[in-house]
Each structure stands twice: as structure tokens, then as C-alpha cells.
Amino acid sequence: MAVNPREAATLPPQISAPPAAETAGEPVRQSSLWRDALHRYMRNKAAVGSAILFVAIVLYCFLIPGFWFIPGIWTSIFNIDPNDVQFTEARLPPSIEHPFGTDQFGRDLFTRVAAGGQISIGIGIVATFAILVVGVAYGALSGFIGGRTDNAMMRFLDALYGLPYLPFAILALAVIGYVNFWTMVIALTIASWFTAARIVRGQIITLKQNDYVRAAHAVGARWHRVLTRHLLPNTLGILIIAAFLDLPSVVLGEAFLSFIGLGISAPDASWGSLASEAREGYRNNPADLWIPCLFIAALVLASNFIADGLRDALDPRTKET
Amino acid sequence: MAAFIIRRIFWTIPVILLVILMIFLMMRQIEGNPFQRTQRAVPPQVQANLERKFNLDEPVWMQYLLYVKGVATLDLGPSLIARDRDVMDIIKEHFPRSVKLGILAFFWAILFGVPAGIIAALKPNTPYDYVLMFGSSIGFALPSFFIATLLIYYFALKVNLFPTNGWPLGFWDIDSRVVLPSLALGLFPMAYFARLTRGSMLETMQQDYVRTARAKGLRWKSIVTRHVFRNSLIPVVTATAPLFGLIITGTFIIEVIFSIPGIGRYFVSSVSARDYSVVMGITVLTSIIIILMNLMVDIAYGFLDPRTRTSKS
Amino acid sequence: MGLLDVTNLKTHFFTGEGVVQAVDGVSFSVEKGRTLGIVGESGCGKSVTALSIMGLIPKPPAKIVDGSVVFDGQELTTLGERQLEDVRGKHIAMIFQDPMTSLNPTFKISTQITETLDRHFDMPKGAARKRAVELLEEVGIPRAAERLDDYPHQFSGGMRQRVMIAIGLSCNPKLLIADEPTTALDVTIQAQILDLLEKLREDHQMAMIIITHDMGVIAEAADDVAVMYAGQIVEQAPVLELFDHPEHPYTEALLGALPQLEGDGIREGRLTAIPGRPPDLVNPSEACRFAPRCPYHGDDSCATRPQELREVRPNHLVRSAHPTSERGRAREPVTS
Numbered sequence: 028m029a030v031n032p033r034e035a036a037t038l039p040p041q042i043s044a045p046p047a048a049e050t051a052g053e054p055v056r057q058s059s060l061w062r063d064a065l066h067r068y069m070r071n072k073a074a075v076g077s078a079i080l081f082v083a084i085v086l087y088c089f090l091i092p093g094f095w096f097i098p099g100i101w102t103s104i105f106n107i108d109p110n111d112v113q114f115t116e117a118r119l120p121p122s123i124e125h126p127f128g129t130d131q132f133g134r135d136l137f138t139r140v141a142a143g144g145q146i147s148i149g150i151g152i153v154a155t156f157a158i159l160v161v162g163v164a165y166g167a168l169s170g171f172i173g174g175r176t177d178n179a180m181m182r183f184l185d186a187l188y189g190l191p192y193l194p195f196a197i198l199a200l201a202v203i204g205y206v207n208f209w210t211m212v213i214a215l216t217i218a219s220w221f222t223a224a225r226i227v228r229g230q231i232i233t234l235k236q237n238d239y240v241r242a243a244h245a246v247g248a249r250w251h252r253v254l255t256r257h258l259l260p261n262t263l264g265i266l267i268i269a270a271f272l273d274l275p276s277v278v279l280g281e282a283f284l285s286f287i288g289l290g291i292s293a294p295d296a297s298w299g300s301l302a303s304e305a306r307e308g309y310r311n312n313p314a315d316l317w318i319p320c321l322f323i324a325a326l327v328l329a330s331n332f333i334a335d336g337l338r339d340a341l342d343p344r345t346k347e348t
Numbered sequence: 349m350a351a352f353i354i355r356r357i358f359w360t361i362p363v364i365l366l367v368i369l370m371i372f373l374m375m376r377q378i379e380g381n382p383f384q385r386t387q388r389a390v391p392p393q394v395q396a397n398l399e400r401k402f403n404l405d406e407p408v409w410m411q412y413l414l415y416v417k418g419v420a421t422l423d424l425g426p427s428l429i430a431r432d433r434d435v436m437d438i439i440k441e442h443f444p445r446s447v448k449l450g451i452l453a454f455f456w457a458i459l460f461g462v463p464a465g466i467i468a469a470l471k472p473n474t475p476y477d478y479v480l481m482f483g484s485s486i487g488f489a490l491p492s493f494f495i496a497t498l499l500i501y502y503f504a505l506k507v508n509l510f511p512t513n514g515w516p517l518g519f520w521d522i523d524s525r526v527v528l529p530s531l532a533l534g535l536f537p538m539a540y541f542a543r544l545t546r547g548s549m550l551e552t553m554q555q556d557y558v559r560t561a562r563a564k565g566l567r568w569k570s571i572v573t574r575h576v577f578r579n580s581l582i583p584v585v586t587a588t589a590p591l592f593g594l595i596i597t598g599t600f601i602i603e604v605i606f607s608i609p610g611i612g613r614y615f616v617s618s619v620s621a622r623d624y625s626v627v628m629g630i631t632v633l634t635s636i637i638i639i640l641m642n643l644m645v646d647i648a649y650g651f652l653d654p655r656t657r658t659s660k661s
Numbered sequence: 662m663g664l665l666d667v668t669n670l671k672t673h674f675f676t677g678e679g680v681v682q683a684v685d686g687v688s689f690s691v692e693k694g695r696t697l698g699i700v701g702e703s704g705c706g707k708s709v710t711a712l713s714i715m716g717l718i719p720k721p722p723a724k725i726v727d728g729s730v731v732f733d734g735q736e737l738t739t740l741g742e743r744q745l746e747d748v749r750g751k752h753i754a755m756i757f758q759d760p761m762t763s764l765n766p767t768f769k770i771s772t773q774i775t776e777t778l779d780r781h782f783d784m785p786k787g788a789a790r791k792r793a794v795e796l797l798e799e800v801g802i803p804r805a806a807e808r809l810d811d812y813p814h815q816f817s818g819g820m821r822q823r824v825m826i827a828i829g830l831s832c833n834p835k836l837l838i839a840d841e842p843t844t845a846l847d848v849t850i851q852a853q854i855l856d857l858l859e860k861l862r863e864d865h866q867m868a869m870i871i872i873t874h875d876m877g878v879i880a881e882a883a884d885d886v887a888v889m890y891a892g893q894i895v896e897q898a899p900v901l902e903l904f905d906h907p908e909h910p911y912t913e914a915l916l917g918a919l920p921q922l923e924g925d926g927i928r929e930g931r932l933t934a935i936p937g938r939p940p941d942l943v944n945p946s947e948a949c950r951f952a953p954r955c956p957y958h959g960d961d962s963c964a965t966r967p968q969e970l971r972e973v974r975p976n977h978l979v980r981s982a983h984p985t986s987e988r989g990r991a992r993e994p995v996t997s
Binding site for chain 3: 555556557559560561562563564565566567568570574575578579582652653654
Binding site for chain 1: 359362363364366367370371374375377378485486488489490491493494497501593594596597600601604615616619620627630631634635636638639642
């Protein structure tokens with residue numbers, strides 16, 4: 028920091044320059060910013076733990092039952108089909124072959140919950156991605172163009188905010204006509220993209236006023252260059268945080284819909300439909316309900332802590348204590 | 349201040365119209381919906397009735413306008429399944445029960461959530477803080493249907509404290525049947541409020557003007573109750589609107605699980621039964637409620653934060 | 662005995678990364694009716710010193726580990742919070758750097774003034790409002806009576822700082838501490854604010870401590886000066902004495918960096934910069950802390966032996982092995 032304002036002009040360049048663009052037209056130098064953020068993130072124990080938990084859950088869901096061309100670990104070793112009904116094996120207590128036991132139809136819970144997770148998390152990830160894409164497109168455009176168009180686009184968003192989440196998603200599904208992985212994604216995306224749009228637009232508007240943007244304009248950079256090379260990279264941080272906040276809400280939304288029967292339904296597995304199935308037999312088989320719900324909770328909590336950690340890491344001024 | 353309020357109210361009207369339009373257009377896209385003159389296996393007099401009631405011989409934009417007029421005059425058309433009942437009657441019967449559920453849930457949330465957040469903020473990093481925040485994390489992450497099922501299991505089967513079925517039908521009737529459902533619904537908002545209040549207060553307490561207040565020699569208690577509270581409550585108040593939306597969404601689930609004869613459960617069954625006019629009517633209703641809630645929160649925000657009053661909305 | 666006597670004050674911050682010794686043995690006195698200027702770069706501990714006097718350091722990580730602060734005969738470091746609250750605002754007032762964030766945006770400025778009057782004098786609302794208008798007029802806010810019920814964001818930066826000063830004066834404190842009062846303001850407004858402070862100090866016979874990193878402000882406003890570096894005072898003298906005969910190499914460097922536009926000190930060419938950075942205060946050296954950056958430190962022991970504050974000229978203390986007066990024997994600055 029400057030010793031004295033009059034000295035600042037000649038202080039040797041050991042003092043590190045701020046990570047914003049040094050010269051107009053240059054892309055934002057991102058290496059030091061991200062590395063610093065990673066450092067700060069690593070110091071937050073809850074965030075690191077949550078990240079590990081998150082990755083563990085994802086690995087569990089995709090590697091245990093197999094995904095695409097990757098054979099499942101459990102299904103290969105023990106030759107289990109999660110959808111295979113075998114009454115002779117019903118309600119077995121936990122064992123090595125069935126770490127979570129079996130349900131009332133004799134299906135291995137361990138692989139079944141994992142397979143369900145694949146669907147739930149899959150919907151979550153794809154929908155979150157779609158939300159961000161749509162949100163960024165809409166919000167960036169609106170914020171960048173500004174003026175009357177921005178006003179009108181935001182009014183439209185205000186209207187969308189008035190639509191209740193679940194009924195809207197239900198309506199969207201009804202419009203599409205049938206429920207499967209992809210229609211769920213579409214419906215949930217339609218019901219949730221506006222928060223991302225608003226965040227992006229807010230960020231773009233704040234960034235637009237920065238001097239380096241004006242400098243870029245002054246040098247004659249075209250609007251799309253300014254947008255892609257200056258404004259969007261700086262919204263990346265916010266977007267990642269938003270992603271980790273949208274993911275749990277989509278997963279919960281899907282769980283809710285499936286639970287009341289309007290989403291993925293049995294025998295297809297998603298965590299919500301598993302919970303729904305387990306509901307009647309709860310008295311005898313509490314584990315059938317507990318386990319998928321705990322996974323949902325774990326994913327939601329982990330995502331939230333990761334988002335908190337990212338927020339602290341990327342903007343250390345907003346520390347809590 | 350008055351100008352601010354009038355401006356906000358003024359802007360709500362096109363928003364409501366736009367929302368109704370979107371719902372209207374969406375409904376028309378659903379396959380087999382009765383709002384188009386398609387092949388539908390309905391007895392001819394029902395069909396004629398439908399056409400009359402929904403003005404199906406008019407052009408689309410006219411249908412929309414007539415529907416809006418209907419909304420304004422509280423006439424949402426007849427139910428397609430319950431042949432002798434109007435959507436409005438159904439709403440009038442079921443809606444108050446859901447409102448009661450929602451308000452009770454909200455009470456839980458504010459009564460326990462906000463004080464929990466305040467305590468946690470005033471004693472940060474102490475066991476109070478850790479316990480309260482741990483509890484709020486649980487309430488936040490566990491899906492409400494799970495909590496609901498747990499509550500039913502434990503309080504109906506293990507400990508027979510609260511009934512798990514039934515619902516006092518009169519609006520002002522409250523008995524022990526309301527406890528479990530409202531608690532199940534209110535747990536998430538409670539956790540949300542707790543974390544939000546804590547975070548907001550902690551952030552406010554670090555502000556420069558709190559340091560100035562201390563430098564002026566004001567008593568700490570008075571600094572907290574005057575300076576800190578007012579500024580911390582702003583984000584909490586703004587969160588009320590989306591939380592209310594969440595509560596509305598949540599009533600759907602809770603009503604289904606606890607078999608409460610409210611508007612949410614009716615909506616879910618209407619979707620399965622393809623009672624489209626009811627579905628549309630309920631969606632429009634909930635939308636208008638949410639928009640009005642947003643309006644009220646905006647106005648409250650104007651009271652709390654003088655900076656928004658003088659700037660353009 | 663001055664109005665305020667600070668003796669060997671040590672304030673440390675106990676953080677996860679170690680103990681930051683922000684203020685490490687600072688002593689000075691402020692006399693009634695005089696202005697002490699504390700100058701130094703960011704991070705040297707000047708603000709923490711002021712906050713420690715008021716007891717406003719954040720108590721969990723920070724702690725006054727040693728030293729005494731005696732104000733008007735009373736020891737402040739041992740007072741409980743409630744007693745400190747009685748001293749703050751009423752006998753010692755403090756104003757801060759950024760008036761926008763230092764005023765509560767959701768309260769009218771009338772409230773922010775009257776609440777202090779109410780707190781310390783139990784003044785009823787009518788009388789307090791009247792006094793508030795008087796104060797605002799005294800600090801030079803035009804149409805004070807009309808603007809009394811405005812909010813902070815409706816004032817300009819300079820006006821807001823005047824409001825802060827009005828709040829500081831409201832209870833007629835004996836000592837006013839101003840922490841970088843002009844740093845956040847335009848240069849033209851700076852001069853006005855400094856003039857205002859000087860006039861008020863005379864009218865109210867207050868003592869004042871001005872904290873700044875700007876030698877120009879010191880020249881303008883201070884009677885006595887203490888130069889701080891890395892948590893210690895390295896030079897202390899009356900202001901004219903300091904500017905005419907700077908002793909510590911750091912002070913010389915600070916002055917040497919000032920552009921001179923006229924007079925015989927006129928310089929052309931580059932401004933002198935001080936190479937290097939201030940030391941990390943988690944494990945500061947016991948010896949001279951400026952040594953790594955000092956142009957005069959050679960192979961001698963000044964970098965390994967602790968330096969005490971000693972009087973090298975009348976009324977002029979320095980903490981250095983190579984003060985200007987002792988450098989007469991053609992000692993050239995060591996370049997490297």
C-alpha cells in the first residue's frame with residue numbers, strides 16, 4: 028500500500044497490482060485470482076469437508092451401479108440388478124453384499140439408492156447447467172443493453188417471479204405431457220431460471236461501470252468483445268456460487284414432485300420416488316425412507332456449504348465473524 | 349413515500365396480467381385440454397356448457413380478456429370434474445384451510461427462527477451458536493416430506509401426543525391437530541430465518557456505523573436494539589416474500605401427507621384428474637398472492653431503508 | 662502530566678496465523694489545547710493506537726497486553742465496558758475516515774446527533790434538536806435547520822464529514838481523536854475540514870489527536886508529531902522542529918518524497934521512493950525494524966540491537982542508530 032499519496036507514483040512494482048485487467052482490451056488475468064481463491068477456500072474446513080462429501084456422493088452414485096459405459100463396481104462384483112425383484116431376499120439386514128440391506132421387494136438398497144442418486148443428481152446437474160445458460164444469456168443481454176430494453180426484460184422477470192415454483196413445474200410437465208429425465212430437467216429449468224438471470228444482470232450492471240470497461244470502449248473494442256472478454260469472466264465467480272445454490276433446489280424440487288407422484292415414479296428410481304415408495308412401509312422398514320432422505324439432505328447441505336465457502340473465497344470482505 | 353407506494357402498486361397490474369397470460373397460454377398447450385375445440389369425449393350438453401362458459405367460439409385473445417375479466421370478478425369458471433361446482437366455490441372452501449396452515453407455519457418460523465438467529469449472532473462461536481446453527485442446518489437440508497413422515501411416525505405411533513390426521517375446519521379453530529403439519533411446514537423457513545438473521549446481524553455489527561455508535565458512548569444494548577436490529581432486519585424482511593412462496597409450495601406436500609383438505613391437495617388431485625379449470629384457477633390464485641406479497645415486501649422495504657424511496661424503482 | 666498520557670501501550674491481535682503485535686510499546690502525551698499528529702503508513706499501528714485508547718479494539722482477537730492510558734487522571738485500560746461507555750463520546754470523542762459508512766444510512770442525522778445528547782445528558786428531545794441545529798451551524802452546514810431531518814446519503818462527502826465532526830463535538834469532549842479525517846475527501850475539501858477542526862479546537866479548547874499518512878496534513882494541523890513505523894514510535898518532536906530537522910531516516914524519506922514546488926528545497930527529477938515493504942508484525946524484530954529499508958544501515962549492529970527512543974536534540978526523540986545529527990562525519994548512504 029502507498030506510504031504517502033505522493034510517493035505512490037514512484038513506488039517500485041513490488042506491490043502487487045490488483046487482478047483486474049491491466050490494459051484495455053486484455054483479458055482478465057485470472058491465474059492469481061483463482062489461485063488466491065483456492066487458497067482461501069482450502070482454509071475453510073467446513074467447505075473443504077463439504078467438497079469431499081459432495082464428490083463422495085457423486086462418485087457413489089455413478090460408480091456403484093455403473094454409468095454409461097463404465098461398469099458399476101457393486102453390480103459387477105456382486106452381480107446385482109437394482110430393479111430385480113426377489114421376494115426371497117426381502118428385508119435382509121445390512122451385510123457386505125447389501126450394505127444397506129434390501130427392501131421389501133428384495134432389491135438391494137445400496138445400488139438402488141445409488142441408481143436413484145444418478146437420476147436425481149443428474150437432473151440437478153443438467154438442470155443447473157441449463158439454468159445458468161439461459162440465465163446468463165438473458166441476464167447478460169439485459170444488463171448489457173441497459174436502458175428501456177433492460178427495464179422491459181426485468182419487468183418480464185418480475186412477472187415470472189410471481190409464478191409459484193411447484194405448481195409451475197407441474198404445469199410445465201403437464202404441458203410436455205409425460206415425465207422422464209429430460210422433461211423433468213426442462214420443467215425445473217423453466218421454473219427456476221429467473222433467479223440466475225437476475226443475479227447475472229445485477230452483476231453485469233455493476234461491472235459495466237468499472238473503468239476498465241470504459242477503457243476498453245475507448246480503445247474501440249466491439250461490444251461482443253467487451254462482453255465476452257471483460258464482463259463475463261468476472262461473473263464466473265458469481266455463477267459458480269449460483270450453481271451450487273441452484274443444484275440443491277433442483278434436487279429438492281425433483282424429490283418433492285416425485286414424492287407426491289407427479290414426477291419420476293416407481294419403479295424408476297430417483298431419491299424422491301424411492302422415498303415415496305418407502306412411505307407406506309415405513310413402520311417396518313424405516314431405513315427405506317431414511318437413506319434416500321439422508322442422501323438428499325447431505326447433498327443439499329454440502330452444496331450450501333460449498334457455496335458459502337466459495338463466496339468467502341472469492342470475496343473475502345464478506346466474512347461472517 | 350406515497351408516490352413510491354403508488355408507483356409500486358401501479359407496476360403490479362401489468363405483472364399480474366402478464367402472469368395470467370402465461371398461465372392461460374400454458375394451459376392451452378396441455379394435451380386434451382378442453383379449451384380448444386378438439387375431439388374430446390364429453391357429453392354434448394357438457395361440451396355446450398364448456399363452450400359457453402369458456403367462450404370457446406371467440407378468438408384466443410378474446411378468451412384471454414374474458415378470463416381476466418373473470419378473475420377480476422372472481423369468476424373462474426366451472427370445475428370440469430365436479431360438474432355442479434364452480435372453481436371459485438372450491439377455492440372458497442379449501443383455500444382458508446391452507447391459509448391457516450401457512451400462517452401457522454410462518455408463526456413457527458418467526459417465533460423460533462428469528463430469535464435463534466439473534467442469539468447466535470450475539471454469542472458467535474460459542475456453544476449456543478454451534479448448536480443453533482447445527483439445528484438450523486438440519487431443518488434446512490432435510491426435505492419437508494421426510495420431516496413430516498418422521499413426525500407422523502413418532503407422534504402417532506410412538507408417543508401419542510399429537511394427532512396426525514384431520515384438520516379443524518373452521519378458520520379460527522385451532523386444536524392439537526394443527527401442530528404437526530404446521531411444524532413440518534415451518535421447519536424449513538425457521539431454519540432459513542435463523543441463518544439469515546444471524547448472518548445479517550453479524551454483518552451489520554461489523555459495519556463502520558456500529559463502531560461510530562460505540563465511539564459515541566452509547567450503551568451496547570441500545571446499539572444492538574436500535575442500530576443493529578433495524579439494519580439487520582432489512583434482508584430478513586426481503587426474504588419473507590420468497591419464503592412465503594416456498595411455504596405456499598410446501599403446503600402442497602404437507603397437505604398431501606397429512607391428508608389436509610386444503611387447496612394444495614386439491615390441486616394435486618386435480619392434476620391427476622385433469623380438472624383443468626381448477627388447476628388454472630388455483631395457479632392463477634397462488635400467483636396473484638405471491639405477487640401481492642412481493643408488493644408488500646417492497647413497500648415494507650421502502651419504510652425500512654430510506655435510500656430506496658428517493659431512487660427510481 | 663498531560664491531559665492524556667499513554668505509556669508503553671502494547672496491543673496485540675491473537676489470530677489463527679499468529680500474534681500480530683500491532684502496537685508495540687507506544688508512549689506519548691497530549692496536552693490540553695494542543696494537537697498531536699500521528700503519522701505513518703498503512704499498517705503501522707496508528708489507528709489501533711487510537712482505538713486502544715478508546716477501548717474500541719475488537720475484544721476477541723485483540724487485547725491490550727501492556728501499558729497504561731491515563732486520561733484526565735483516570736486509568737482507562739482497567740475500566741469495564743460500562744465505564745468506558747461513559748467516557749466515550751462525552752470526554753473523548755472520535756471521528757473516522759469514511760463518513761459515508763460511518764453514519765447509519767437508515768437514521769436521520771438529527772437522530773444520530775440527538776441520541777448522543779440524550780445518552781450523556783438525558784437531554785429532552787426539543788432541547789436536543791435545538792442543540793443539534795446549533796452544532797450543524799457551527800460546523801458550517803448551510804440551512805442547518807431545514808436539513809436536520811435529512812439522511813446521510815442526501816449530503817455530499819465533505820458535508821457528511823462535517824456532520825461527523827458535529828456529532829463528535831456534541832458533548833464538548835476534552836479530547837477529539839480524528840482518524841484520517843480527510844483521506845476520503847477531495848483535496849479542496851481537505852483544507853476546509855482541517856481549518857474547521859483547527860477553529861473548533863480553539864473555540865472549545867479541546868486537545869486533538871490527528872492520525873494521518875499525509876505529511877501535508879501534519880504540517881497544516883499538528884503542534885506535535887509522532888512518527889510511527891511497524892508498531893513503534895520512531896520519532897517524536899514539535900512540528901516545526903520535525904520539518905526543519907528530521908532525524909530518523911524514515912522521516913527523511915517521507916519528507917523527501919514530497920514534491921517541492923518552490924523554495925530552496927526545490928527538487929527536480931524523481932521523487933525518492935522507499936524500497937521494500939514494512940515488516941510482518943507477527944514476529945517483528947527486536948532490533949531496529951526499519952533497518953532492511955534504511956539507506957544508512959551498514960554492517961554495524963543497528964540491525965541486531967534494539968533501539969530506544971532517545972533525545973538527540975532538545976525536545977526531539979528518535980529511535981535510530983543513525984539520526985541525522987549523528988551522521989555529520991561524511992557518512993554516505995549505503996546504496997543497495
